Amino acid sequence: MSTTLETVSDEEDSGLKVFDVSLVPDEPGDEAMYRHRPDMWHSARELMRRWDVMFTLAERDIRAQYKQAVLGVAWALLVPLVSLFMLVILAGHVQGFSPGGHVPFALWTYTGLLAWGLFGGAIGGGTNSLVSNKALMAKSHFPRECFPLSQVLESAFSSLIATIPLLILFAVYKFQYPPQLASLWSPLYLAVEIPFMLGLTFLVSSVIVTMRDLQQIVPIMMPLLMLITVLKPLAVEKHHHLTAAFITDPVLRVLYCVANPMAAVLSNFRDSVLLGFGPQWELLIAGAVGSVGYLVLGYVVFKRLEVNFADLS
């Protein structure tokens, strides 16, 4: 049977166009190729415009997470307490391990866990935020940053709840070691933590879309990093806890803080809240530099890989 394309198209003059596919070139010309050049300024504006999506997604995840759990939101209290219990048992076997000086180990550790929890929660949740939301990504083209950012918000929510056990711990020790006035420096430490947290979340969540190996690596690395950062204090002479000092060389210490800004944040946060010291500026500034570096790196990588998200996740 012969194709009768021509006769059919002649029958009615209605704008029907039948194409000869053999005329189409195999490859498009080089000038037509699409180059993804993310416009950061435009992206940031778009993100501001669709700010609410982030909150909606965070709300969805929080609601879904605690729905049908018998204890509900109480889990946000229990999870950090269980980690604390774990660390107390772990460190209890080490004779004379008292990195916090005269401050009780549980209090010292929990303060660190609180600061770490915000970071760890964001990374843990953010890792799979793009991969597990493929269905939503296929629906609409709102900024993709909303997915990891919603996990950061969720982590902030959990951390807020996790401050309650800290207050209880202070009470358990009958306020013999009360929070110090220097706690008021905390927003500054938070300001150093946030860019690091955002940067790493962007980085991990976007790379994992093409490299699923991270799905195995991140859950192993995070507890390891937590143990190092929470249990190993940065030794600073004036702060009296040289016994378990991690790095004593001042130059190495600063470099370490650039690589792991959380170490600087934790060290300062604990010393301020529990011991009443002001910021150790050289560590904090190193941490801030590293932190901003991570943010820039993470965001650039995220925007670069953005093209693949809907297809590969």
Add this chain to the structure above:
Amino acid sequence: MFQDQILLLGRWLRGYRRPYRWVLRDINLHVDPGKTYGIIGVNGSGKSTLLKMICQTTFPSAGSVTAVGRVGALLEVRSGIHPDLSGRQNVYLYGNIMGMSRSEVTARFDDIIDFAEIGDAVDRQVKFYSTGMAIRLGFAIAAFLEPDILLVDEVLAVGDARFQQKCLERISQVVTNGTTLFYVSHDLPTVEAVCDRAMWLADSYVRADGPARDVVSLYRQSVGEQAELTTTQDTGVRLLKVEVTGPDGGQILSGEEVNVRIVAESEEPMFGAFHLGISQGTAMPVFVIRYASSFPSGQFELRCRMQSLPLPKGRYSLWGAMRAPRGSDVTASLPWQPLASFDAYGPVAIKAPNGVMVLTPVHVPTEWELT
């Protein structure tokens, strides 16, 4: 276990890159606001990819896509619904992701719930919904977003007939309000019912572009041709000759008699039925006729005279099958396959009102009177 990875790494280092395939090529498409545009083609021809690019969730490898206004997508309606949240929470979540503020969603909330017909179940978790309820909810949310551009991909295949009709009505209402519609479906009658213009994609190329009815009829013919090419296996009955002719062996005309002559050969004598059907190219006939008898082994000739052909002008296929009744020990049979195709001449099919599906055009001689 890691040999594959090591091999791949070695090839990659030597400059080997994964071969790629163009899913869409040479697409030139401009659709004016308020128009409806259908996209048809077999599975894997690139229809959904094209929609994703219009939706801007997938980026083209070459070229550019510009969509002006808010884009709403009805792609796999169920997939955006979160099973652990209640219907109400899902409406707000989905609406917000599609670009509506909370107050905009609130304003439409009752309409959405009414349309989805979920009633008291709004505050129940979606995982306890029936499949139909979840799909209705998904469709209702997207259908009431009033986007500037609405993308619809194969969603009407789900849901019962009444809901399908309701969805079609809603779609045409949205279009009347000025929304531009892109409609992807394998259900050709709905494409004809909904779309002004259509594009036929075949293996990543645009084969035809034009008024929906013309493109759909071209596509139907091609499906018929494909089917003729693929059925060749020998199952005990061989067709030798098939002829379809009009009155006195001439042209086939609407409302006139049609003669079918089939010469075939059977390996064994069989008692069974010979079915004939006329379709628009697809395997789904407009009507079926049947002749039951005992057929001798060897060559036989079967003639059939239809007194009046109830079809409008167009190109049709004659399909046929021959089967022994169930339970008999005759193994010879003829599977359902296209036997011949023919052009019928006569009046052109009347186009149904917008939004109404006509399954297959049938020519019915009518006399009207207005007094």
